[in-house]
Amino acid sequence: xxxxxHRLRALHDEGQSIWLDFLSRGxxxxxxxxxxxxxxxxTGVTSNPTIFAKAIVxxxxxxxxxxxxxxxxxxxxxxxxxxxxxxDVRMAADLLAPVYERTxxxxxxxxxxxxxxLAHDAPRSIAAAQYLxxxxxxPNVMIKIPATAEGVKVVxxxxxxxxxxxxxxxxxxxxxxxxxxxxxAGLARRRAAGQPLDRxxxxxxxxxxxxxxxxxPLLPDDSPLRGRVAIANAKRAYQHFRHxxxxxxxxxxxxxxxxxxxxxxxxxxxxxxxxxxxxxxxxLIGRYTVTTVPEATLDAxxxxxxxxxxxxxxxxxxxxxxxxxxxxxGIALDAITAQLLDDGLEAFDADLAKVVETIEGxxxxxRSAA
Numbered sequence: 423x424x425x426x427x428h429r430l431r432a433l434h435d436e437g438q439s440i441w442l443d444f445l446s447r448g449x450x451x452x453x454x455x456x457x458x459x460x461x462x463x464x465t466g467v468t469s470n471p472t473i474f475a476k477a478i479v480x481x482x483x484x485x486x487x488x489x490x491x492x493x494x495x496x497x498x499x500x501x502x503x504x505x506x507x508x509x510d511v512r513m514a515a516d517l518l519a520p521v522y523e524r525t526x527x528x529x530x531x532x533x534x535x536x537x538x539x540l541a542h543d544a545p546r547s548i549a550a551a552q553y554l555x556x557x558x559x560x561p562n563v564m565i566k567i568p569a570t571a572e573g574v575k576v577v578x579x580x581x582x583x584x585x586x587x588x589x590x591x592x593x594x595x596x597x598x599x600x601x602x603x604x605x606x607a608g609l610a611r612r613r614a615a616g617q618p619l620d621r622x623x624x625x626x627x628x629x630x631x632x633x634x635x636x637x638x639p640l641l642p643d644d645s646p647l648r649g650r651v652a653i654a655n656a657k658r659a660y661q662h663f664r665h666x667x668x669x670x671x672x673x674x675x676x677x678x679x680x681x682x683x684x685x686x687x688x689x690x691x692x693x694x695x696x697x698x699x700x701x702x703x704x705x706l707i708g709r710y711t712v713t714t715v716p717e718a719t720l721d722a723x724x725x726x727x728x729x730x731x732x733x734x735x736x737x738x739x740x741x742x743x744x745x746x747x748x749x750x751x752g753i754a755l756d757a758i759t760a761q762l763l764d765d766g767l768e769a770f771d772a773d774l775a776k777v778v779e780t781i782e783g784x785x786x787x788x789r790s791a792a
Contacts, residue, residue: 430462430720432729437709439529441466443688443716446477447484447506450513462724465521467514468533468588468627468688468714470566471774474507479780485788488781492788499782503774506781507534508558515560522562527621528681533588534558535566538771544572548579555585564588564625568767569597574604581608581622582615588686590627591766593759595659601626602666605683606675613678620679625712626663628656629689629762630702636758637748638694647748649697653705654744655755660685660708660734661741667710686712691719700727708734 433440442455442464449455458464478484484506491502514532521530534554540547551565564586567573573589574597580587581604589601605624612619633652641648666672667682676682690702690713698704699722703713707730715723730736748755 429727429729430724433703433707433713434463434465436707436729436731437711438707439465439684439712440720441468441531441686441712441714442720443468443690443714444473444476445469445510445514445532446473446481447487447510448477448481450510450517451483455514456517458720459517459521462720464720465525465529466518466531466533466712466714468566469507469511470535470590471538471770471777474503474510475773475777475780477510478503478506478777485784488784489788489791492785499778499785502781502785503777504557508554511558511563512560515558515562518562519560527561527623530562531564531586531588531623532560532562533564533566533590535590535770536568537774538568538767541568541570541767542572544575544579547572547576551576551580551585551587552583561621562586564623566590566627569594569601569763570767574600577601577624578604578608578611581605581624582611584612584617584622586622587624588627589624590688591763592626592628592659592688593633593655593762594756595655595662596756597759598626598628598659599662599666602663602683606666606671609675609680613675613680618679619675620681623681624683625686626659626683627686627688627714628659629766630656630687630706631689631691631693632762632766633755633758635693636762637753637755640753641751647744647751649694649701650744651748651755653702654741656685656687656706657734657737657741658745660706660711661738663710682710684710684712686714688714690714691716704728704730704733706734708732 445467511532511534518530566588567576569589569592630652637651638648663685687706692699
């Protein structure tokens with residue numbers, strides 16, 4: 423094992439999983455994903471409409487498949503998107519299946535996002551998640567549910583049904599608390615119904631860097647809070663995680679085979695070039711966590727990242743002081759996190775529309791060339 427690879431493997435030694443924040447047909451068929459799994463210890467993959475927009479719009483990897491689909495008759499571009507995306511998910515899940523089996527179902531997942539238009543519709547979200555699980559047909563798949571008020575009920579219902587859930591677009595610590603309680607409630611319902619808990623897995627995806635991107639411009643240029651609020655917010659969420667997954671209620675579920683709902687650090691690519699390009703990885707290393715990284719950030723950490731054991735537990739008092747100082751300056755973090763959720767949903771909706779439009783154009787071109 424090279425020293426560079428050792429940096430990534432060392433994160434696993436500290437109880438943190440590395441998931442790739444990207445998925446494409448070329449990455450799978452070209453062997454890139456297999457190498458990341460085998461050599462760097464990547465143990466999961468996340469996807470969303472933005473990721474598929476980059477994969478489908480920005481490459482020719484899907485042109486042959488689109489040409490075949492075009493020859494088979496008229497199908498809606500949205501249906502074709504699902505054909506392409508879910509095949510990618512299946513192939514990635516198959517590559518990660520050995521990880522899933524080796525860890526007893528604790529790791530080795532691929533995440534797929536519900537359409538953003540369902541974010542405020544709990545019944546349709548539940549139905550769509552069940553449909554996707556059945557259609558994908560792989561045990562190591564998570565369905566991504568946005569952290570809306572309606573999403574809280576979705577998390578409980580899907581957990582009770584034994585479906586793996588990745589709660590996404592989490593910015594608010596208060597919403598995280600509700601999401602975690604919903605997961606616990608779903609597990610309790612399964613236990614009461616005599617259903618197994620040991621293969622139900624969930625992560626709560628806290629988006630990190632986007633908070634600093636919004637907060638920093640509101641602060642004076644010389645403010646010590648710059649580049650620190652997102653990390654403080656995530657560390658406070660981790661404090662809540664440790665409280666929620668301890669005590670008599672959790673011990674009873676754990677003895678029945680339940681797994682903790684791991685905090686997942688998303689949006690870990692550094693947006694501000696003045697900050698370290700591995701800032702949001704180094705500061706949030708901790709047990710029972712997942713860090714999702716884009717390829718560039720993975721490469722950067724492999725090259726020069728520092729593994730600081732238990733970093734997510736450091737500066738506990740400073741975390742609270744940072745958030746208090748932010749409030750004292752008249753900056754309402756709750757309002758910012760609510761807006762970031764809305765913006766995230768809008769962006770995912772727009773990216774899905776972009777993918778569908780591109781697919782429609784490529785299908786028409788393939789039909790014209792036939």
